Amino acid sequence: MKKILITGADGFIGSHLAEKLAKKKNFKVFALVQYNSFGSNGWLENIDLKIRRKINIVSGDIRDKKFVNTLTRNKDIICHLAALISIPYSYYSPYAYVDTNINGTLNLLESSLENNVKKFIHTSTSEVYGSAQFTPIDEKHPINAQSPYAATKVAADQLVNSYRDTFGLNTITLRPFNTFGPRQSERAIIPSIINQAMINDKNIKLGNIDTKRDFTFINDTINAFEKAIKTGKKINNVINVGTNYSITIKSLAKIIFKILGKNLKILKENRRVRPIKGEVDHLKASNLLAKKKLLWKPNFNGEKGLKKALIITINWYKKNKNFYNNHFYF
Ligand SMILES: NC(=O)c1ccc[n+]([C@@H]2O[C@H](COP(=O)([O-])OP(=O)(O)OC[C@H]3O[C@@H](n4cnc5c(N)ncnc54)[C@H](O)[C@@H]3O)[C@@H](O)[C@H]2O)c1
Numbered sequence: 001m002k003k004i005l006i007t008g009a010d011g012f013i014g015s016h017l018a019e020k021l022a023k024k025k026n027f028k029v030f031a032l033v034q035y036n037s038f039g040s041n042g043w044l045e046n047i048d049l050k051i052r053r054k055i056n057i058v059s060g061d062i063r064d065k066k067f068v069n070t071l072t073r074n075k076d077i078i079c080h081l082a083a084l085i086s087i088p089y090s091y092y093s094p095y096a097y098v099d100t101n102i103n104g105t106l107n108l109l110e111s112s113l114e115n116n117v118k119k120f121i122h123t124s125t126s127e128v129y130g131s132a133q134f135t136p137i138d139e140k141h142p143i144n145a146q147s148p149y150a151a152t153k154v155a156a157d158q159l160v161n162s163y164r165d166t167f168g169l170n171t172i173t174l175r176p177f178n179t180f181g182p183r184q185s186e187r188a189i190i191p192s193i194i195n196q197a198m199i200n201d202k203n204i205k206l207g208n209i210d211t212k213r214d215f216t217f218i219n220d221t222i223n224a225f226e227k228a229i230k231t232g233k234k235i236n237n238v239i240n241v242g243t244n245y246s247i248t249i250k251s252l253a254k255i256i257f258k259i260l261g262k263n264l265k266i267l268k269e270n271r272r273v274r275p276i277k278g279e280v281d282h283l284k285a286s287n288l289l290a291k292k293k294l295l296w297k298p299n300f301n302g303e304k305g306l307k308k309a310l311i312i313t314i315n316w317y318k319k320n321k322n323f324y325n326n327h328f329y330f
Contacts, residue, residue: 003074004229005030007062007108008081009055010042012184013123013176016222017079019047021229022054032071032082035059043183046320062104065111072111077119077229080108083153086187087127088274090149101152102159109163117169121228122160124175124238125153126214126283135246136286139175139238146278157238164236172228172235177242177285181218181309182316190215190310193253194260194317203265207272209250212282214242217300217309227294235293242285243298247306255307259314 004021008014009031018031033041041057060067062082072078084090084100105122112120129137130144145151163169180190189206196204224241250266257264273279290296300309 001026001028002076003028003030004077004079005032005072005075006079006081007032008083008123009057010034010040010044011081012043012181013179013218013221014079014081015043015047015183016181016218017081017225018044018055019051020222020226022047022051028056029054030056030058030075032062033057033059034082035061046183062107063099065107068104068107069111069114072108072115072117075115075117077121078108078112078117079121079123079225079229080105081123083123083156085125085149087147087149090147090152094148097148097152101149102155105156106159109159109169113163113167113169119229120160120163120169120171121225122157122171122173124157124173125150126175126177126240126242126285127280128154128157128175129283131279131281132283135282135284136244137240137284138286139240139289146280161238170234170236173238174224174228175238175240176221176224177214177216177240177283179216179218179221181313182320184218189213189249190252190256190313191317193256194314197253197256197260197262197264198317198321200264201262203267204253205267205269205272206249206253207269207274208279209253209266209268210248211279212246212248212284213252214244214246214284215252215306215309216241216243216298217305217312219309220298220300223299224290224294224296227296231294233293237289237293239290239293240285240287241290241296242283242287243301243305244285244287245302245306246282246284247303256310256314259307259311
């Protein structure tokens with residue numbers, strides 16, 4: 001039985017990964033939740049108790065090297081997802097991003113070497129590319145961080161590559177494009193549109209609606225992690241996880257309004273608009289490498305796939321209205 005550690009398992013993507021792997025017989029899942037004084041397990045608490053009981057929940061902090069060293073002992077595979085991920089919040093708390101995303105990743109890499117971890121699966125982000133200089137964006141596209149968040153993810157990715165090249169650590173870096181689905185925080189664009197549209201009858205407030213993104217449904221992103229976990233091949237590469245279909249935020253909002261049966265206007269709210277040079281205009285993935293190396297392809301693709309996935313997501317938010325707390329997220 002393979003012992004898998006998931007960092008960031010209390011979060012959106014990590015909780016889905018923990019849930020999916022816990023349902024399998026051949027994995028013993030260790031889920032790191034960030035230590036907090038409420039004893040909260042984050043989104044792991046949204047998982048059916050029967051499945052949750054199979055998950056070994058550990059609480060702690062990846063910024064603490066001593067803790068991380070103990071955490072990584074006797075683990076076969078590490079899926080590293082823990083990070084601070086809000087772009088606007090990184091304008092205000094860049095030091096916290098460096099501590100978590102760079103130093104936290106370094107702690108995991110060092111400990112993985114020391115403890116002979118067999119495979120290190122790192123989570124990057126399409127934000128490292130900056131605005132597309134050509135589309136679709138393949139893994140050879142130049143790297144250009146346009147936010148402190150992206151800069152810390154670039155540094156983390158490079159640390160992973162350096163541990164691969166210098167010390168021979170067996171790594172796979174998955175680079176998801178905008179992932180969405182149940183349990184995503186309201187901070188992100190799709191939950192923000194859905195939650196605003198559910199409670200308003202006249203209008204919703206957004207920032208720049210002309211930017212284009214490649215939205216990947218959570219089930220597809222989790223499938224990519226599963227393929228990376230299961231592959232016997234030494235990948236040692238960065239691999240995009242995206243659909244190869246992009247859409248403007250304006251068109252996306254219109255699809256959501258239609259599904260909800262609402263006729264709403266979009267108002268521009270200045271505090272949601274990002275600095276002009278800091279805004280990433282367009283992200284659209286080439287997923288050829290994922291197809292070749294991991295035999296992965298998105299099941300929810302194109303406009304049809306996006307609509308199908310949005311219906312699933314909207315139904316989840318309708319059922320889970322109590323999570324809507326009307327905070328303005330950075
Ligand atoms: N959501 C997306 O669209 C997307 C796209 C590309 C890449 N990613 C990457 O995927 C990963 C997961 O993102 P997510 O959307 O699930 O975000 P999330 O914020 O829901 O989850 C991240 C988790 O990391 C944990 N964490 C933060 N600091 C920590 C610390 N010091 N110690 C321990 N845990 C800590 C948090 O508790 C949080 O639950 C991140 O690495 C992110 O950069 C996400």
